[in-house]
Amino acid sequence: MATIRPFKALRPRRDIAHQVAALPYDVYNREEALEEVRKEPLSFLQIDRAETQFPEDFNPYDPQVYQKASELLQKMITEGIFVREEKACYYIYELTMDGRAQTGLVGCAAIDDYLNDVIKKHEKTREDKELDRINHVDVCNAQTGPIFLAYRSQAVINEVIERVKKEPPLYDFTAPDGIKHRAWVITEEHDLGKIETGFAAIQSIYIADGHHRTASAVKVGLKRRAENADYTGEGEFNFFLSVLFPHDQLMILDYNRVVKDLNGLGKEQFLTEITKSFMLEELGDTPYKPNAKATFGLYLEGTWYKLTAREEIRSADPVEGLDVSLLQNHLLKPILQIIDVRTDKRIDFVGGIRGLKELEKRANSDMKCAFSLYPTSIHELFAVSDAGLLMPPKSTWFEPKLRSGLFIHELE
Known part of the structure; x- marks a missing residue:
């Protein structure tokens, strides 16, 4: 059974969400990241890639870079760019590309599910790439980029999502690349319970994209467990930010x-x-x-x-x-x-x-x-993961990409 929890998101104000939302940190090289931040001063990329705040020859992995990311995040909170949800919620996140929409649920997955192979992997990770995000998450005390997870479609969860999507959206904007982003918040207790129960009936969840971010989030959680010997398993560092999509919503490109x-x-x-x-x-x-x-x-x-x-x-x-x-x-x-x-x-x-x-x-x-x-199919991805095997490198390309900065999961 899978544990997917609601959480109190740190998220941008409705009127500026389109300026804050940014493509994932790893789709840009350093020059491109700097250009994006110059073009849009509110872009979350300035936090995800805080080396853009330093001279071009500055080491992007220097401890000062991660400290700067934390300072920028706190500054944006202080300035009211981000607001903190008052109660734990789930969120619905819909992305539309070329007229085709896919809708996922934003929640927090359990690091124990990753360790126990309820959350299945299909790629190896590299320690050097993990270390960058470990430092970023740990120093910022927050997970800023959601993990892209997939699961076999479940009727109970679908019903809640489709019903809530009939309400006015929390966010509704089209990014400069033409991708339309809409989001809703799920607050009703009975809906929260239905979703949590729905995932509890699911045996396996799959990492579609974000193996390094997942491994990094898990290692930060384990580090904090070691630092808090009396942990109960309920602290936020035991969970990581995810957007979960039913398999029949996803499109894998070649x-x-x-x-x-x-x-x-x-x-x-x-x-x-x-x-x-x-x-x-x-x-x-x-x-x-x-x-x-x-x-x-x-x-x-x-x-x-x-x-x-x-x-x-x-x-x-x-x-x-x-x-x-x-x-x-x-x-x-x-x-x-x-x-x-x-x-x-x-x-x-x-x-x-x-x-x-x-x-x-x-x-x-x-x-x-x-x-x-x-293209590799989602069923092939499931089959490889279920067999405990690994795909060759560069087997899948998912589009559209989830934006960072729309939903942030604080670890305390």
């Missing part, structure tokens, strides 16, 4: 690949090697976006090809059967000698939201060829 060279092979030799594991169809200059599993697009020297995995390389295994695995294990690794995609500088990754034109652009400039993939 996560495509671009490669710098052909590993010394000529074009024809490369294509011949591919045909050992894939059927090959030349498409000319017509871009190919795969519309079924086990099919891939290849763009090389101005020409598109459709690749279809031969039956003998397909697999029923939750990981080996993923399209990203088929491409890696039967083309990138054996032909192009790309062994570890985490460290090999010859490969890069392009989120599906950037489109096939971006693949052509990269292959015609700094790269040699590009591969378009069919």
Whole structure:
């Protein structure tokens, strides 16, 4: 059973929420983050990326950076930019992109559910990336970026959400990137009880996006437990900020690949090697976006090809059967000698939201060829997680991105 609790959110005033809400800290490089903060002085990015308040050569992981983030948060609270909810609530968060909406529930998940594998993972985390957010959460005494969780749709929870969504929203704005954001607050005791009971009947919840933020939140919670030997398990540091989406609301986009060279092979030799594991169809200059599993697009020297995995390389295994695995294990690794995609500088990754034109652009400039993939499905993500396995790197790309700064979870 899963524990998802209401909480007293720290949140921006209704009239300025659109100025405060910011994309996640890790979608920007340092220059882009600085430009965003200069463009919008109220942007929450100034807290999530407080190195923007220091000279450009200043170490972004210096303790002063995290202290500055805490000071900025307290300043915005003092100035009335943020308000604190008087009672514990759940919130509804709807994001609409290109006319398609998805609606999640904002609440706090339990670190014990993460430790006991009720909350399931499908990616490894890196200690250096965890440490940054551990310091940020600990010094700010707050979780500022929500974790993107998924669960199998549940009728009781759906009923409450759909009913409350008929009321006037708490927030309603369209961000500069065209994504529409709406939020509602759930305050009625019977609704809070229904939601808590609904999640208690759910056996597994899945991290869709935010493995590093989750691991960081858990480690801060464990640190505070060690510092408070008489903890009861009820303190806020035992829980972490989440937005939970039912599986049938989610859309996973393709996560495509671009490669710098052909590993010394000529074009024809490369294509011949591919045909050992894939059927090959030349498409000319017509871009190919795969519309079924086990099919891939290849763009090389101005020409598109459709690749279809031969039956003998397909697999029923939750990981080996993923399209990203088929491409890696039967083309990138054996032909192009790309062994570890985490460290090999010859490969890069392009989120599906950037489109096939971006693949052509990269292959015609700094790269040699590009591969378009069919998106990993939410059911595949569940299957891998349920089996206790890990997905290959860069298997999923979720859009739209949750905004930071709309809901903040204080740890005390």
